[in-house]
Each structure stands twice: as C-alpha cells, then as structure tokens.
Amino acid sequence: MTSAPTGSRAIGAPVPRLEGRAKVTGTAPYAYDQPVEAPLYLAAVTSTSARGHITAIDTAAADRLDGVVAVLTHENAPRLASDENAELWVLQSDEVAFRGQLIGAVVASRPEIAAQAAGLVRVEYDARPHDVEPGPGRDDLYAPATVNTGLETDTIAGDVDAAMADAAVTLDRTYSTPLQFHVPMEPQTAVARWDRDGGGDRLTLYDSTQGVIRMRQIMAAVLGLPPDRVEVISPHVGGGFGSKLRPKAHHVLVALAARTVEGRPVKFALPRRLTFAGSGYRPSTVQRIRLGADADGRLTAIAHDAVGGTSKLVEFAEQTALATRTMYAAPNRRTTHRLAALDVSVPTVMRAPGEAPGMFALESAMDELAVACGLDPIELRVRNEPGRDPETGLPYSTRNLVACLREGARRFGWTDRDPAPAARLDDGWLTGTGVAAATYPAYPVIGPSNAAIRALAGGRYRVDIAAADIGTGSRTALTQIAADALAVPLDAVDLRLGESTLPAAAPAAGSMGLGGWGSAVIAAARAFREKYGTAPAEGAEAGATGAGVPGAGKVALHAFGAQFAEVRVHADTGEIRVPRLLGVFAVGRVVNPRTARSQLTGGMVMGLSAALHEHGVMDPGPGQVVTRDLADYHIAAHADVQDVDAVWIDEADPHYNELGAKGVGEIGIVGVAAAIANAAFHATGVRVRDLPLTPDAFLR
C-alpha cells in the first residue's frame, strides 16, 4: 500500500471543498435545516436576575395560549441523572447562577406562538447581590488547580525579581483584553426527538457541534441513557470557534422538552441575543508582563502574570500565559494564572484560548522592549531564540520562528523600515508597520480517533469517521488523506463524518482535528489493505485506531509564525485602518493549501477583528453583558478587511503525526492584535495596551 505522505498525490493539492456546491446554493443541511416530521418549536425563558432563587413562576397565561403544547420549568421538568456538570443541571432547581440562564421553555406549534408564550411567563426572584466584574484590586483572586487542558497553573524558575533589579533594561507593563464572543454565523441550534421503543428511551439530536461523540457521551450521562441510545447528527456546522465544543444548557433544555412531547421533534435555535450568555465566551484578562534584558537586548527575566474571570457555576481557567513558557530564552522566568469567581455565565475555549490574549500582551511588550533597547523588533526576537524549550528543556520537534520572521520581512518589505514612531504622514494619515510572533501548541490528541473503510462497488471506498467539519475543510482534507492512504483517486473515496454512529473520533478542538483524524484514516487504510489487498470484494470492511503522538514527552511540539501589519491612523479623527496583513507560518505539512490558507487568513481576520472592534461590555448593575447583538458587539465586516495574505515555509513534523501536519485552525489569530498595536505605535507614537484599539486612544 501507499502510506501518506510518501508517494502522495492528493495530499498537497489545492482541492476545492467537496461540499462547495451544497454550500453556495444553501442546500447543505445545518441543524435547523434537517427535514423532520411535524416539528414543534421551543422558546426559552431566561433569568432576569443574576443571582438568587426563583420564588414563583407563573405559567398560566402561557399555558392558555392556543398552540402551546408544553411549558417546562424547574417545577415540572423531567429529572436529570447527573449533576456532575452544574451548567447542564437544567430546570432541576430554583437556583439562579447568572443572568440569562435558561429557566424555562415553551413548546408550541409555531415559533411565533412559542416566543409570545415565553414572554407571558412571570417569574419572581429572591435576588441576592451579584458580583460580575473581575476588576482590579480584588483580594479574593485564587489560583486554579490547573489551567485549561490540565496544564500547570504557575511555573517559576530562577529569581525574576533579582534579575529585574540587575537588568540593564527593564519593562513592567499591564495589558488588558475584554470579553470576546465567538458569534459563529449559525447560532447554537439543536433539534431533538425523544422516542420510546422496545429498547427503551432514545434521543435523536440534530445538532451544530464540534464533536458528535463527546456530545453523545455527555448527553447520555446527563439524561441517564445508555450512550447507544443517543444519536447525534451534525454534518454541517455554521462555525464554532470553540463555542460548539461542549454540550451547553440549551442541549439539555431541548432534550427535556423533547422527552415531554415524546415522539415529536422539537427545534431550538438560540436567538442571537441568548447566545451571549448561552454559548460561552473568552473571559477578559488583565496581564502584567515584566521583562529584564542586558544592554544587547538578551532577556535575563521574563514574567507573565495573568488575571481573568470565571463562573462560580463551572470553572474555566484560560491558559493565558502559556505561550510565554515557550517563546523566549531567559534564565529567570515566571508565569502565573489567577481567577475571580463570578456570578456570570460559563466561559469556554475560543479560538486559540490562551495564546490569543496572552500573545497580545507578550508581543506588545517585546515591541516595547525593542524600542527601549533601540533594536529592530525582529532582531530582538532572534537574539532571544531558545535552543531548547525553556521550561521543559526538551528539544523542539521543529521551531522555525526565525525563518518565518525572515521570510516575512523579505515579503513584507521590512528591511528599509525607519523605526522612528510618528514620522510618516500621508494625506492626513499617520502610517506605520508592526510585527509580532505567533505560536500555538501541537497538543497531544484529546483522545484516539477511529476510522473504518468499506469497499463499495466499482472500485470505490467508503471512509467513516465521526469527525467534524466546522468550516475547516476537514471533509476535503480527510478525503485527500484517505485517497493517498488507499492509493486511489480522490473521487473514489466517499467520506462520511459528523454522525455519532460512525467510528468514534475526537472533536474539532485545539488545532488537533486533522492530525488525529488523519492518523486514524491512515491506520484504517493500512489495516484494510493488509487484510484485503488491492482487489477487495465489495463489502470488505476494516477499521483501526489512529496512532498517538510519536514525539509526546520527548520533544516540544509547537507551531510558529510571524504576523506583519501595516496600519494607518487618521491624524485628526483617530480612525484606524489596516491596509495590509501578512502571516508567515511554520505548521508542518499542509494537506490542502487552499483550505489551509483560508483557515490561516480567517484566523488573521478574527485577530484584526479583536484588535479593532470586539468589545464585550458587562454592565455591573443588571449583571449582564449589554453588547448582546451584532450591532453592539462589532466584528470585522468586508470594509474592515483589505489585503490579508498567509504563506508558510516548507516544513514537516513527523514527531507529531505520520502526516507531519500541525493544525492550522488557531495559529492564524495569534499575534495579530499585537502586530496591529505595534504598527499603530509606529504610526502614531501612542502605545495602546488595552484591546480593542479604538479612535479615542489616538486623540490625546
């Protein structure tokens, strides 16, 4: 057999998305679009108190409305089986943990009737004082046991304070990032049907999820069903960015409703307004960076202390300072994470959790240090390039940060840059350029993935894997991998994903998807060929589990990149524009350059959006986020995005997987906000340390 990538034909080809025709006509079925028989519609009742107890809930008016089939509250909802995840303990008690919590549901024959009836439910609360802002100067910050993905909360080596005292150049700055929301264009949506047959109860869930297997397992546990009595179907997902990774309260609510109206499907698309408290978000951060360097700009100390918020209901500790553990050499080092536990909805992973906010701070600080040392910011980074991973002491599998910086400098036209800030005025616009490094871990896979291959008629093959394509292009890339692994043309492969009845696979998360799923597909192809050779009978079938990460524990596994930005700030109005963004990445082998490039540039656009627009605002009075729609929570639109390009250097990382591919889903966003802020400083001489960069910052 031919094993990828040697002798590969499809891998490396810019294959257009296989579901392209369906998506450009709108016929690809997302969760709500799935044809179901005689559906009912759910509208949610949400808490208008941020903390306390429900003392009365009056559903009489809602019950009386024509077309209302059921009204669910904590007083009449079916009981759940597991309270292990407090966020999923839905309608089980009178407690209110945050404003916007799902506390009731109306199921009706039409969506308009459901919405009207939900508005008729009257709720009274015994409201208690709430605490919703992490704020500075709290005395109740705590250190979580670990940070997200089970990493160490703090790392300390040497003596940062002593090194700072002795350093020729020091920097001690605080940076902040606001609440940020995923806002995928498809709001969270689930369609549930509960049936009872000879085998007992059964739930079918048409969902919009990054992982059908995890969804099935957790929903089964919460509902008290055997996992094989829960089926999750999610062939197309209208964006996720982390917000569709984990089961949320709306999944449980629609399942409870479906159980109540057994046999009829219930549709629940979260209104956009409810997604802000209902689907997770990136918590705000306050980050103190301290750098000490000798006169040549060589770091002697690096410290990153991150403070963020979490929910009292379920802890989420963003790994904000993680990147600082691997970016630069320095003998004295320290990273810490502290949290404020708040009466707010539960935060979650959002594209490059940790690196996105953390590298804004670190890479802004490195730019400030370059200015303080009178060094070119690229040269400063090159001087602090570690030979081995500074904290683990492991050699890197590949570390091509310097190559990315050099290649980017060449392409971007960095060489002739005049470092003087506020020195270029072009027709009323101050212009500048900036650079920042990017990194993202090549995490060991969350769990093994499995795949199965079956011979069809006419030399065709079906490849089954419960993977997800949330817009990443994984359906196409996995088909390419399967074609090469089976040594057949691309169009001989019929790949199915996004269904929980397929061989179990890890979710789309942490830029781990393609590597883990691809390894499973390669293993299955190998098993298939070993068993049946190259002329299998129709119906021949074999499956296998993908290999783990060969280099895990032996080498440090990270992707790297360099972000370059050109910025124009209007001298009179402070309006800020980004005419040019260039990212150069070292991400291992690229399976599909067309879809990978879109992943990278898409991440860069989200980084630009975070740099200039995104600003979730918590109102401490009512205890809720007030930027709860797309008019108040701004994301980049067409007019904000000009020349954005991503390229990569030739690299393969066999220590990560057989493909040699690191993920590309997240690194694109990392460092963009710092590159833009650094370019804005170069343009104006104004250093902005708080995201987003808005015009007022430049009008001082």
Place this chain on the structure above:
Amino acid sequence: MSTGSIMLTVDGESRSLVIDTRTTLLDALRDHLGVTSPKKGCDHGQCGACTVLLDGRRVLACLALAVAHDGAEITTAAGLSPDGEPHPLAQAFIDHDGFQCGYCTPGQICSAAGMLDEAGKGAPSHVTGDLEGPTVLDDEEIRERMSGNLCRCGAYPGIVAAIREVSG
C-alpha cells in the same frame, strides 16, 4: 392570533400559504415552505445571512413581514443556481474559496447578485467619489457594498476576489 393568506413565487415555483401575520418572510420560507437556503444568523437585520432577492432587489428576509409581500417573487441562492448549474457567482465563490462554514454564503451570493445589479444601474455607495460618471467596482466599492453581510470565518478576501472576477 390573526392570519393572512398570501402567494409567493419562490425560486420560480408558485406557493400559497396561510400564516400568522407576525411571521417574517424568512420564517415563512424556512419554517412554512421548507426553503432553507436563506439562513437565520441574527433575526435582526445585522448579519445578512438571510439575504434574498425580492422582486430582483436584495432584502433581509428577517426584517420583512411575509404578509406584506403577497405576490412577490423571491429568489434564493438555490434559485440562482437551478438544476445544479452553478450561477457564475456561486462558481466563483467555490473557485476562490470564498467561504468556510458556508452559513453566510447563500446570503453573500444573493447580496452580491443584487449589488452587481445596483452598481450596473449606477447606484452610488458611501465610497463612490464621482457621482456623475459610471460606477467602477473596485475592491473598495465591493467591500463597502457588501458590508451588510458578515462572515465570521473571515472569508472576506476570497469573497471579494470572487465578486471582482464576476463583475469584471
């Protein structure tokens, strides 16, 4: 609840329905007629995912009440590419990878079709410099005129390239 009886021509097919007067055109299409090509992203006219062509003009179906459009002719992205034959814009979106998750895509394509028609008729935009001369659809014009259609995957460069190719 009061109802209204209306007739719509959707992607060339005549459809009559009796609906709650509160029903938006978007919900009439998606929930009553099973036409799910236009998507619901915000239901507030802020994202553009529900854009359809209504009597040839691009509109946000979530901000239109269905009963106010009795007799209207609606074209969705599915209707723009009938019988599996992709509309030039649809093909250009595929060629330029002008989408990732695909959820905003039908709206982007309907919006682009409507926008090209508007520009062809000489309608200016906020960034049009010369209001007298013919409209030149450069990238800045395309971006400005498409800014009502959000794409969270950040496929904007591919979308603009696709529209540029078709407009040129």
